[in-house]
């Protein structure tokens with residue numbers, strides 16, 4: 001196995017029930033160390049199922065998943081895998097265990113048997129990296145949604161993971177909380193070289209990834225850079241997915257006969273494109 | 285109305301009693317209870333009362349607060365007093381009002397019961413006033429952990445209590461929200477007789493239970509993802525250590541026991 005394939009999925013199939021339709025249906029892909037991959041797909045396309053297969057919460061019905069070279073089907077490595085690939089869930093209220101932020105971050109460390117003397121250093125560091133250090137003594141239920149998710153991320157970070165899997169971690173947050181969490185994870189990806197699998201319904205978030213996987217009916221149907229993926233507006237619409245607002249604007253312009261390119265993801269891209277199309281339009 | 289639920293009654297000040305090891309405090313409370321039951325003569329409640337006053341003072345708890353801890357028990361205290369007074373039997377008649385006889389033994393019994401109840405309630409409230417609930421849970425877990433050899437689920441009980449403490453505010457908030465939503469649709473939680481009000485709780489309890497079960501499922505999944513696998517091989521952030529302070533507390537309790545047992549020994 002090459003060192004670059006950090007998360008490796010081969011011919012993966014998963015059924016919730018032997019008679020049921022496969023929730024994951026013959027999926028293969030590999031994610032390199034340090035990559036930031038967004039996963040898109042409409043409701044029920046299998047994103048959450050895939051996430052739970054990636055850290056051994058579910059085991060493959062057939063095929064294989066390897067994390068840093070460890071197969072999730074190897075029962076002896078289950079806990080190493082879960083510590084290597086940490087997971088953040090959708091509902092910020094349902095994943096914190098302790099009555100104090102500091103103690104919650106300690107929860108994972110206690111589980112994997114880190115010596116008591118080593119914990120405070122690791123907890124402080126994790127809280128600092130997520131910008132939650134000043135809230136260390138507060139009760140989780142008094143925090144905002146975005147803060148709760150950052151505590152959840154800190155709880156994983158303290159375990160020194162190599163990958164983070166976030167299953168719609170921003171779905172229940174307000175725009176400010178969403179930005180907080182995404183910025184935190186982008187920073188961890190860049191600074192700590194942590195591999196990120198970012199499952200989302202928000203196209204603007206996916207546009208900031210290095211790579212986008214699109215799922216449909218338990219299969220990966222598109223895999224590429226965000227510009228490449230979002231420029232295929234019609235195919236995405238067939239998959240019941242939207243595109244980022246600026247890409248939609250470009251598409252509308254194109255439909256009205258303007259020769260705009262479709263690989264615009266954000267306002268900056270659009271400014272550039274408009275400047276190219278009509279150099280005098282944006283004088284000031 | 286649901287905001288009134290407070291958890292425990294921790295009184296956050298810094299005092300030597302607050303800083304005692306939770307295991308020591310639990311054991312001391314236990315010994316204190318035994319001590320109260322050792323009293324045979326009424327006047328021997330005096331040293332117990334003095335001990336309690338000293339502990340309250342050392343813990344920097346306001347005395348009115350201690351009195352307040354008796355408030356929920358007042359009916360029970362009055363009731364047991366009356367019951368013992370009128371329904372006891374004995375040999376020495378003290379007072380006769382028509383067909384009702386008050387015996388000396390009855391009066392003594394009633395006084396014993398009342399003193400015991402008051403001393404037990406106020407004494408154990410020192411434990412809960414000076415120890416945060418989570419620390420208390422921690423102490424209980426570690427005291428009970430030797431019982432694991434007889435399969436007593438010490439860790440699981442403590443984990444359950446911690447999770448309950450974590451989720452009570454969340455569920456309270458949710459109950460409040462559901463209540464407001466149902467009120468907006470015309471539900472009435474405040475009026476009617478007991479039956480009507482109990483029935484009105486159904487549209488509150490059903491969604492609350494469903495949501496609690498969903499949360500439990502989510503939480504179990506999240507705990508597993510964070511490598512939780514029971515108490516085996518787990519380390520702890522907070523290390524409990526007995527100190528000189530705990531030793532002194534135990535010695536003071538030993539002192540109380542000597543005073544309480546002395547009359548029996550001298551006889």
Ligand SMILES: Nc1ncnc2c1ncn2[C@@H]1O[C@H](COP(=O)(O)OP(=O)(O)OP(=O)(O)O)[C@@H](O)[C@H]1O
Pocket residue numbers: 016023041042043044045046047048049050
């Ligand atoms: N616990 C379960 N038992 C049986 N079937 C399930 C279970 N969870 C999900 N499924 C089915 O598996 C398929 C994939 O579901 P999954 O939750 O992975 O989708 P998703 O992409 O995460 O959807 P969403 O965007 O709604 O979160 C769906 O058809 C769903 O009905």
Ligand SMILES: [Mg+2]
Pocket residue numbers: 047048049167168
């Ligand atoms: Mg999902």
